[in-house]
Amino acid sequence: MSKKKTVSLVLSSGGARGLAHVGVIEELEKRGYEIIEIAGCSAGALVGGMYATGKMPEFKEWICNLDRVDVFSLMDFTFSSRGFIKGEKVYSALKKVVPDCQIEDLPIQFSCNAVEVHSGKEYVFRKGSLYKAIRASGSIPSVFLPAKIEKNHFIDGGVLNPVPISLISDPAKSLVVVVDVNGLENEFISPPKKDESGKQLITLPGWLKEYQSKMRQFFPDEKKAESKTAYSSLELVTRSFDLLQDRFCELLLEKYPVDVKIKISRKQAGTLEFHRSAEMIEIGRLKAKEALDQLKHGNQ
Numbered sequence: 095m096s097k098k099k100t101v102s103l104v105l106s107s108g109g110a111r112g113l114a115h116v117g118v119i120e121e122l123e124k125r126g127y128e129i130i131e132i133a134g135c136s137a138g139a140l141v142g143g144m145y146a147t148g149k150m151p152e153f154k155e156w157i158c159n160l161d162r163v164d165v166f167s168l169m170d171f172t173f174s175s176r177g178f179i180k181g182e183k184v185y186s187a188l189k190k191v192v193p194d195c196q197i198e199d200l201p202i203q204f205s206c207n208a209v210e211v212h213s214g215k216e217y218v219f220r221k222g223s224l225y226k227a228i229r230a231s232g233s234i235p236s237v238f239l240p241a242k243i244e245k246n247h248f249i250d251g252g253v254l255n256p257v258p259i260s261l262i263s264d265p266a267k268s269l270v271v272v273v274d275v276n277g278l279e280n281e282f283i284s285p286p287k288k289d290e291s292g293k294q295l296i297t298l299p300g301w302l303k304e305y306q307s308k309m310r311q312f313f314p315d316e317k318k319a320e321s322k323t324a325y326s327s328l329e330l331v332t333r334s335f336d337l338l339q340d341r342f343c344e345l346l347l348e349k350y351p352v353d354v355k356i357k358i359s360r361k362q363a364g365t366l367e368f369h370r371s372a373e374m375i376e377i378g379r380l381k382a383k384e385a386l387d388q389l390k391h392g393n394q
Contacts, residue, residue, distance in 0.1 A: 100268035102131040104259050104352075105138025106343065107252035108275035109234070109365030110374060112137020114358050116154055117378025118273050119145055125386060130268055131203040133261035135251040138273070139206035139231035143224050146204040149192040156191045158372045165368045177239040181232075185225055194225045205261045206231040207251035211240055216254045218261060234365065236331045256339045259350040271354040273378070275362075276336070276343050282359035286376045336360065356385045 101122060105115045115138055122129060134142035144153040160168075170183040197204055198221040205220045208230035219227035230241040230248035240247040251258065257274055259265075325333060340360070347355060358381055363370050 099127055100130045101127045102262045102265065102268045102270050103129050103133070103142070104257060104262065104270065104272040105132065105134040105142045106258075106272075106274045106276060107136030107138060107232075107250060107256045107339065108358075108360070109137055110363045110367045110370060111275035111358060111360065111365075112141055113157065113368070113371045113374040114275050114362070114378030114381065115141040115273055116150070117375040117380070118271075118356055118382040119150065120375075121379050121382035121386065122271070127269070129202060131262060132205075133258045134204075134206045134231070135256055135258045136232040136234070137275070138258075139228045139251070142204060142206065143228050144192055146200040146202040147192055147195060147224070148201060152191050153188075154375070156188070157368065158375070160369055160371065162369045165366070169366075172239065174239060177233075177235070177237055179238050181229060181238040181241070185229055189225065194223055197221050197224050197227060200224070203263065205258075207255055207258050207261060208233070208241070208248040209251060209253045211247040211249055216251065217246075217248065235335060237365070252339050252342075253335075255342070255346070257343050257346045259346060259352065265350075265352075269354065270352045271356065272347065272352045273356045273358070273382075274343050274347065275358040275360070276339050277357035277359045278340070279359055279361055281357045281381075282361050283377060283380065285362070285370075285373050286380065354385050354389055356381050 103119070103122075105112070108114075115134075119129065119141070129145070132142035132146055134140070141153075144150055168184040168187060170180040171178055172180050197219060204224075205218055206227050207216050207218050208227075209215070210217050217230075219230070226241070226243055230243060231251045232238065233241045233249045235249050235253065238250075240249050242248075256276060257272060259270070259272060262270060356378075358377060362377055363374055
């Protein structure tokens with residue numbers, strides 16, 4: 095085990111896959127690490143910000159109880175060429191669980207990034223409203239409308255810096271742990287059915303199980319197509335953004351020396367599949383265990 099028991103934590107962008115960050119944080123705490131600084135991007139900004147407020151249990155309970163219908167109901171759709179979700183409804187609901195606060199008042203040093211649209215430059219939030227910063231950092235291009243703060247418009251920080259290691263104030267003062275949820279296919283693990291305590295992660299109501307059983311008698315499961323031959327315009331934009339993020343993540347991890355890398359495959363969940371939060375949290379915990387065990391045995 096490293097002599098450093100304090101951690102500077104870097105949490106990448108990645109939509110719903112970013113809920114894996116929760117599992118990583120829980121595993122770090124379980125092993126006695128003290129997180130003294132968090133730098134987050136997009137989903138990483140959301141999870142990191144919730145942890146920095148000291149309200150992680152409340153946030154986790156709220157998001158793990160969202161099903162598909164709940165997630166859909168929190169999407170305030172709009173007809174705009176700049177994005178199809180306003181992004182205000184979900185934060186209004188979350189503020190009832192975890193109230194807004196000023197970043198500079200948080201008990202843990204926190205920062206997150208976004209990109210100012212007109213200048214094209216990265217902007218780092220280290221003070222001001224936590225939710226305004228998170229909203230700006232998570233404004234996925236073509237999906238969410240850009241966030242407006244005063245006269246500026248911001249989009250997802252992942253456009254320029256999806257793994258914001260550069261935001262850490264002093265990498266030498268603690269163990270630098272980076273969580274990248276935009277990993278390659280070989281980082282994929284089979285979705286766990288139960289969490290660490292043995293609780294079922296995915297349950298179906300009895301009537302649905304019975305219905306599925308009957309329908310399979312008439313419509314046997316067919317193998318999904320191996321490859322997709324056509325993309326819609328939105329899928330093409332999203333795919334392009336994903337590929338750019340993949341490459342950026344690889345380059346950033348090569349550029350900055352870090353102590354622990356925790357990588358989770360992009361294929362574990364789609365960007366908006368927040369109804370799979372409990373599953374992603376457990377995947378994050380499993381991946382953290384694997385990486386921290388290697389650190390303990392001196393292989394990191």
